[in-house]
Structure formats: structure tokens, C-alpha cells
Amino acid sequence: MNNVYSLRQRLFVLILTPLLLMALLLGYWRFTVAQTTAEELFDRSLLSAALAISRDVAISGGDALSPTTSDLISDATGGEVFYHATGPGGIYVTGYAYPPAGTVTNRADIHAPVYFEAQYRGETVRVLRIVERVAIDGVTGNATVTVWQRISDRSRFAAELALRAAGLIGVLLFTLALVVWFGVALGLRPLLDLQQAIAIRSPNDLSQIKRAIPIEAQGIVETLNRLFAKVEDSIAAHQVFISNAAHQLRNPAAAVQSMAEALQDSPTPAQRDQRIDELVAAARNSARVADQLLSMDRLRQPMPDGHTETFDLTQELRTICAEAGPSVLRHNIDFELIAPEHPVDIHGDRLFIAEAIKNLIDNALKHGGPDLTSITVDLHPDDTTAMVTVMDDGKGLSPEDSALALGRFSQVEPSEGSGLGLAIVVSVAERHDGSLVINRVDKGASVTLRLPRAK
Numbered sequence: 309m310n311n312v313y314s315l316r317q318r319l320f321v322l323i324l325t326p327l328l329l330m331a332l333l334l335g336y337w338r339f340t341v342a343q344t345t346a347e348e349l350f351d352r353s354l355l356s357a358a359l360a361i362s363r364d365v366a367i368s369g370g371d372a373l374s375p376t377t378s379d380l381i382s383d384a385t386g387g388e389v390f391y392h393a394t395g396p397g398g399i400y401v402t403g404y405a406y407p408p409a410g411t412v413t414n415r416a417d418i419h420a421p422v423y424f425e426a427q428y429r430g431e432t433v434r435v436l437r438i439v440e441r442v443a444i445d446g447v448t449g450n451a452t453v454t455v456w457q458r459i460s461d462r463s464r465f466a467a468e469l470a471l472r473a474a475g476l477i478g479v480l481l482f483t484l485a486l487v488v489w490f491g492v493a494l495g496l497r498p499l500l501d502l503q504q505a506i507a508i509r510s511p512n513d514l515s516q517i518k519r520a521i522p523i524e525a526q527g528i529v530e531t532l533n534r535l536f537a538k539v540e541d542s543i544a545a546h547q548v549f550i551s552n553a554a555h556q557l558r559n560p561a562a563a564v565q566s567m568a569e570a571l572q573d574s575p576t577p578a579q580r581d582q583r584i585d586e587l588v589a590a591a592r593n594s595a596r597v598a599d600q601l602l603s604m605d606r607l608r609q610p611m612p613d614g615h616t617e618t619f620d621l622t623q624e625l626r627t628i629c630a631e632a633g634p635s636v637l638r639h640n641i642d643f644e645l646i647a648p649e650h651p652v653d654i655h656g657d658r659l660f661i662a663e664a665i666k667n668l669i670d671n672a673l674k675h676g677g678p679d680l681t682s683i684t685v686d687l688h689p690d691d692t693t694a695m696v697t698v699m700d701d702g703k704g705l706s707p708e709d710s711a712l713a714l715g716r717f718s719q720v721e722p723s724e725g726s727g728l729g730l731a732i733v734v735s736v737a738e739r740h741d742g743s744l745v746i747n748r749v750d751k752g753a754s755v756t757l758r759l760p761r762a763k
Contacts, residue, residue: 315499323488324485335473355438390407392407395449396442407435435454436454502517616657621687624662625696628666641673642682643682654761661736665698667729668755671698676701677702685697685698693759693760699752704749705746714746730744
């Protein structure tokens with residue numbers, strides 16, 4: 309199942325999610341600060357009101373509060389303020405008759421303001437009580453001023469502060485969301501332009517992408533350019549391979565057709581038998597070329613999973629030589645295998661490695677010339693490498709001829725072969741992190757296939 313998502317939406321969520329979390333934390337912090345601020349403001353307003361009432365009581369002799377004090381009490385920070393004042397001896401002076409009662413601990417300084425919470429008419433209130441030395445009608449003593457305010461008024465004020473902050477944060481978040489949504493769209497526009505530029509390309513156009521792109525997308529474009537180059541090289545290689553394959557298959561096919569037509573016109577049974585043998589040989593050669601072409605094409609593909617194994621190269625060589633021996637001996641050529649008695653384990657594709665060794669033997673048989681009398685297969689391993697050397701005493705092969713001998717569809721000298729035998733061996737060696745080397749010898753040819761040993 310394919311997961312389809314929008315890069316724009318992904319960036320939108322990635323950017324706004326931490327901002328939203330930060331906004332929640334900021335909102336909680338702002339609400340806490342609002343509560344603290346409200347408490348401080350209301351406590352200060354209570355203190356201001358209490359001091360003003362105490363002053364007016366002392367100045368007016370307890371008759372009335374000044375207009376300024378009355379305005380202060382009525383305009384206190386968004387909530388109603390209640391008060392109660394008594395003169396020396398606890399005589400009622402002004403204010404509400406029954407102030408809220410509260411427990412006040414013993415204090416060293418009785419004139420210091422005291423804050424506490426209490427119940428007043430079924431509601432929780434914040435109370436401030438101060439005691440000051442005053443003289444009323446010639447009587448000097450302590451005057452007590454009590455002011456109080458509902459806690460609900462404070463909470464409402466704090467909630468209003470928090471809501472204002474939340475509204476501001478919400479507006480900022482909404483604005484930021486719009487900016488991010490449309491900003492991401494503008495930021496992704498070069499990628500959309502790049503997509504359109506690629507979409508309108510012809511399927512045959514694998515040239516490099518050359519256009520102004522953001523730095524963040526340069527890696528993608530460079531990867532695409534490398535991929536285009538590889539695809540173009542692969543297509544070109546396939547076209548060359550198909551052209552060469554068609555050329556190589558044309559001659560065997562023409563030979564088979566020619567011999568089949570000649571077989572129909574054979575005047576005698578002896579000639580018919582001879583042409584049948586020639587037709588069978590041509591058909592085998594054609595099949596061999598087709599097999600080599602298929603092998604070369606398979607070697608171009610990545611190695612599939614499960615096609616490799618660890619096996620004993622010594623035993624595999626014995627099997628290969630046992631199968632190739634009759635064909636070699638039929639040409640009156642000595643055939644020898646030199647291999648250690650102990651196992652030599654390697655890891656790889658058994659079928660490809662076996663085909664590579666068969667191609668080395670077949671190459672020695674086909675290109676050894678008329679003086680060929682012996683072919684030797686020698687396995688000599690060391691700690692890290694298994695080396696299979698195929699030697700013959702034929703007309704020889706020099707390391708200087710490596711480019712021609714190891715190339716595809718090329719030969720040092722014209723022969724009945726297709727020019728793919730050693731090229732397949734080279735591909736098998738490279739596929740297994742090995743190599744194929746033409747050795748310098750005094751007589752004949754010596755070719756060594758090196759393969760890493762299994763760990």
C-alpha cells in the first residue's frame with residue numbers, strides 16, 4: 309500500500325506543531341502570571357483604599373469620606389470594595405456594619421497591614437485590616453480599618469487578562485498558519501516547476517537537468533542526472549549488444565540454412581551423411597552462440613538474492629573436467645586437472661562460475677591451433693584467493709593482446725568462435741570481485757581466473 313502525502317501538509321504540520329505546543333505552554337504561563345498580577349493589583353488597591361479611609365477618618369473626625377476616597381473605592385480594579393472603620397475603643401465610625409471575621413495571628417507590629425481570606429454573605433473575600441494611631445474629637449487611640457473584596461471579582465479580572473493574551477496568541481497563530489501555508493507553497497514552487505519540466509520531456513530525452521533550483525533540491529537533481537546518465541549508458545550498451553548479437557547470430561543462422569538447403573540436393577547417401585554432420589555442427593555452434601549471448605545479457609543484470617552459495621571449487625572443477633574431458637580427448641589432446649585434495653570453498657553463483665571455467669577450456673580448445681596437444685586445468689589457492697589457471701601448448705596468447713582477447717565480439721585472429729567466451733569470464737570475475745589475467749609464458753597460452761575465497 310502506497311502512503312501518499314503532501315509535502316506542503318507535512319511541512320505545515322512539522323512547523324506548526326511545536327509552535328502550537330509552545331503557544332499552550334505560553335498560555336498556561338500567561339494565565340498564571342495574570343492570576344498573580346490580579347492578586348497584586350487588587351491587594352494594592354485594597355491597601356490604597358484602607359490608607360485613604362484611615363486618613364479621612366482622622367481628618368474629618370469620623371464624619372465622612374472625601375470624594376476622592378469615595379471615587380477610589382468605587383473605581384477599584386474592576387470590582388466592588390467594601391470597608392468598615394472603627395475609632396479608638398472600637399467605636400463604629402463608617403462603612404458596612406458587619407465586617408468579615410478572620411483569625412489573625414499575634415503580631416509584633418500591630419500597625420502592619422494584615423491580609424486574609426474569609427466568608428462574607430456566603431462568598432469568599434480577600435480582607436485587609438490595618439491599625440493606625442488617630443485622634444478623634446480629642447480622643448487618641450487606635451483606629452481599625454477593614455476593607456475587603458470578592459475573590460470572584462479577582463478571578464474574573466485574571467480570566468479577562470488570560471483571555472486577552474489567549475486571543476492575541478490565537479490571532480498570531482492563525483496569521484502564522486496562513487503565512488506558513490502560503491509560504492511553503494511559494495517555497496515549493498521551484499520543485500513544482502522542476503516536476504513540470506521533467507514531465508514535458510520526451511521519453512528519449514535523457515540529457516542532464518540544467519535549471520535554477522534551491523540548494524536543498526540540488527542533491528535530488530544531481531542524483532537524477534546520474535540516474536539519467538546510467539540509463540542512457542545502459543540503453544546505449546543494450547543497443548550495441550543487440551546489434552552485435554544480431555550480427556553474431558546471422559552467420560550461424562545463415563550457415564544452418566545453407567547446409568539444410570545443401571542437404572536437400574545431396575546426390576548420394578554418403579554426401580547426405582556428411583552434410584548432416586556439418587548441419588549438426590553448425591546447429592550446435594549456433595546454439596552455443598545463443599547461449600553465450602544469453603549469458604552475457606544475464607551478467608549485465610544485478611545478481612538476484614538467493615543465487616549465491618558457498619561451495620567447494622575443487623569438487624566443482626572435477627565435475628566440469630569430467631564433462632569436458634570426452635570432447636577434448638576426442639581431438640587427441642591430453643587433458644589434465646591439477647587440484648588439491650582438500651576443499652577450496654568460495655562463495656558465489658555456482659552456474660556462472662562453472663560456465664566461466666568451461667569457457668576457458670573451450671577457448672583453449674578452439675584457439676590452440678593445429679599444434680595443440682595438451683590442456684591443463686590447475687587450481688592453486690592461497691589464504692584469500694582461489695586461482696584457476698587453464699594452460700595449453702598451442703599457438704599462444706600474449707598479455708599485449710588482452711584488449712582484443714577479453715573484449716566482447718572481438719578476437720585476436722579470425723576463428724569459428726563468437727568472441728564472447730573470455731568476455732563472459734571477465735564479467736563473471738568482476739561480478740564476484742575477482743579478475744581474469746593473461747599470463748606471460750614461453751609457449752602456448754595461460755589464463756588465470758582469480759576468485760576470492762569464502763570467509
